[in-house]
Structure formats: structure tokens, C-alpha cells
Amino acid sequence: MPPASSRALSFDAAAAQYAESRPSYPAALFECIEAFAGRRLAGARVADVGAGTGIATSALRDRGADVIAVEPGEAMAGEFRRALPGVPIVRGDGNALPLAGASRDLITYAQSWQWTDPGRAVPEALRVLRAGGALAIWWNTTAFDVPWIGEQHERITRHCGVKPRSAVRPSDSDAVRLAGLTGLRVARRQLRWSRTVSLDTHLANIGSRSAFLVLDEADRHAFLVAERERLGEAFPGGEVEEAYVVDLLVALPS
Template sequence: MTAHQRAHSFNTAAAQYAANRPSYPPAALDAIEELAGRRLAGAQVADIGAGTGIATALLRERGARVVAVEPGDGMAAEFRRALPGVPIVRGDGNALPLADASHDLLTYAQSWHWTDTRRSVPEALRVLRPGGSLAVWWNTDVFDVPWIAEQHERIARHCGVPPTARTRPDDLRAARLSGLSGLALERRHVRWSRVVPLDTHLANIGSHSAFLVLGEAGTRAFLEEERARLREIFPDERVEECYLVDLLVAARP
């Protein structure tokens, strides 16, 4: 399964993604403003790989003038249902359909790892105005919570993928942002949590690309086993999901 196929697997589950994926805490938006050295209110922002608009909505609520860039048909359709007043254009981070020096901030929420940095870094620098910033972030798992660490290992084994999330923040800074050498780069971690019904938690897991490419049968069996395990930990079927937002902001000279 190629990265391209995994990236576009979300289009088959866009509604599930929109309904169950976590958002981001206000402190993460505060940190973006601090590290970028400007308020979001009034800023010209492009949200790249916007998906169903989870991050776009938060940026807009802060008063940013946002345009979304999204390559997938299903995700773009879900975006338009959720945010009919926000412009969305088709494209991806490797070839931005945006004018030179046209934006104050480019954001990549959960999407930078789908880009080819040999192409996406020059594109970002082309589109940013002098003094503008590139912000990339991910909700990463918190492994000092035992049940989360154990679930992560089970997911990796089931999907046949390496358990990379334990090392994701350091690996991404070194490997994925290496093309930004020479720019002022700042990093911030924001820990947060949400309490959701067990069904929402399981649907969130099932909306990840590693499961979407497995198909319904392989996913259903795993999620039913997880339901039984988690009922022992959360008998009221209210699950506290814990996250660490790993945020990196690079400033363009």
C-alpha cells in the first residue's frame, strides 16, 4: 500500500472522520500566535490538507481569513457541508494553487507527513509573504497513560505497521522538516484530553488510514476486541483520550 493510497483512503470515510476525530485545544492556537509573532485575527491563512475542516474552523473562529487546500473528493465534500462559507480549492502541499507571497501563515494540521518535503518546502516558501510562518502540528498519543501505550502496540501489530508514534515528534523534526534548515524554527508541546463515548473512540480509531486500507472485516474484528477491553477500564463507556499536540513553527525571512 503506497503513501498516496493511504492518504486518499480518507475520502471513503470522510463523514466518519469529521464526526469522530479530535480537534485541537485553544492553547495550541495560542502557541501558534506566539511562535508566529502575530495574531490570527486578520491574518491571511491557507490551511493545507484541510480535510473536513477541523483546523480550518478553529482558525476562522480566531478571526483569520482562511482558504482551505484539499486534494480529496470525499474530504472536500464534507468540508463544504461543514463550512459552506469558507473557500476551498483543490490541490496539495506539493503544488499549492496559491499565488506567490500571498499568505501570512500556512498551516498543516495532521497533513505535513503526506507531503514530499523536496517539493512542499519550496512551495511553502513561495506562497508565504516575507515574515510569514509555516505551522505544522499533530495530535500524538500520550504514552505515560498505560492503556493508551498498550492500545498503540496492539494497533501496530494488527495493522502490520511499526509503532512509530513513540518517536514521532523527534523523527519528524529531524527528517520531515530538514528542508527548513536556515529558518527560525520553534517547537511547542501542548497536552490536552477529551472525554468521549466509547463508540466515538472506536470510530476515531477506525478512521485512521492504517485501518481504512484494511477493509471492513479486518477493522471490525479489532474494534470489537477493543470494545471488550476498554469496557473493563471505562465501565461507564466514557473514554478519556489524552493527546500531546506537537507543534512546529518555521518563520520565513
């Protein structure tokens, strides 16, 4: 497999596809962030790091947060500016935040913490956070207990040559350790939700994953053609229900 840095920047090759097909997040997620952080998002100064095309940034802004985005990818930042022309965005990543110290109430990583080095990203977050601030990281993870989704995941891992994800989610303590947040006060919540989309959107969504984007174009195309045929038979109406479990960690400095 290509190194993590290559996979992280691979999204630039499919920025428009990412913007059009990737899922957002349920309202309950942001309610949990407010509860764990002990403050409302309305009026909070937030940095959304690894903001991509602005999916999480848009949701945070809609809840009244004063958001600045941080994004390393040029094409992703371009899509962000088209979607959110009034929201400031700076180029950079979580290992060296281009932000002033003690300047933000909340730092968020939606789908992007795995592209950081926690040994560098955690101290950077603590530097930028104001007293009483919080760090929130989350992922839309796959609901493996849905049979067709679990079967599709197995096909994807075989085709892309990646290690299959465990169907057993880590315990709270393991999740904190794996995220590199040991030593901080961390609250965790897992929220199940779903969305119904067209088959085209679903295939564009899975095709925008980094494991696919680093493959040869012919390999990507072959898989998606075969997958369209499989799912077309299983879902003759042309729509699928994608099921997710949002895994949220909110860390508070001690």
C-alpha cells in the same frame, strides 16, 4: 503497507466518520502559533493545507483568520463544504499549491504534513508566503505514558502491520530534520491536552486512521469488535479520556 499516496487518499472512504469523531485542538495551540509567528490570527490571511473536513480551518476562522482551505480528497472536501459553507476550498495538495505567490501570511498543516514531499512542499510554502509570513505544522500525537493508550497502540500496530511509534519523542533538532525544515528558523512547542468521549466516538476515531482504512473491511471490523469488548470492561461507564500531546513546529523563512 500501501504507499503513502494511497493512505493519504484513504480518508475519502470515511470522510463522515472522520468529521464526527476526530479531535480538535486546544486553544493554547493557536496562542503558541501567534507567539511564534509574531502576529495575531485575527485578520491574517491563512491557507490551511490538507484541511480534510475542516477541523483546524474552523478553529482558525473562529479566531478571526481569513482562511482558504486546500484539500486533495473529493469526499473530504464535500464534508468540509457541509461544515463550513462560507469558507473557500480548492482542490490540491502541498506539493503544488493552487495559490498565488506572496498571497498568505500563514500556511498551516494540521495532521497533514506527513503526506507531502518536503523537498517540494517547503519551496511551495515559501513561494506562497508573504514577507514575514510563517509555516505552522502540527499533529495530535499519542500520549504513550497513559498505560491503556500505550497498550492499545501496541495492539493496533500488530493488527495493522505498521511500525510502532517510539514512546520517546524526537529532540527539537531531530524533529526539524524529520519534517524537512532544516535551513529555516523553527520554534517547537509540545502541548498536552485531553478530551472525554463516548466509547463509540473513540472507536470511530481510531477506525478513521489511515492504517485501518487500507485494511480489508473484515479485518477492521474484527479488531474494533474485540477492542469494544476490552474497553467496555476497562471503562464500564462507557466513556474514555483520550490523551494527546500536540507537537507544533512553526518555521520562519530566514
